[in-house]
Amino acid sequence: MTETTTxxxxxxxxxxxxxxxxxxxxxxxxxxxxxxxxxxGGGIGLAVAAFGLxxxxxxxxxxxxxxxxxxxxxxxxxxxxxxxAK
Numbered sequence: 001m002t003e004t005t006t007x008x009x010x011x012x013x014x015x016x017x018x019x020x021x022x023x024x025x026x027x028x029x030x031x032x033x034x035x036x037x038x039x040x041g042g043g044i045g046l047a048v049a050a051f052g053l054x055x056x057x058x059x060x061x062x063x064x065x066x067x068x069x070x071x072x073x074x075x076x077x078x079x080x081x082x083x084x085a086k
Contacts, residue, residue: 013067017076022059029056
């Protein structure tokens, strides 16, 4: 069974699946972690820092946990033309 890939979805979904979008998600995750550890501190800061791992993981693995809410794909690779089935 082959998995078909499409370029459908809105411009934001396609951008977030691109290399720059993935880099931005990872950068946001690092920023959240640093804010949690150094600006907030304590137990709440650790919780915020732990939450910062989510955007990093979603950027590294090219996943978008909130895209299905607006009809997009959970797997960002479905927007990448290089991965389309031939």
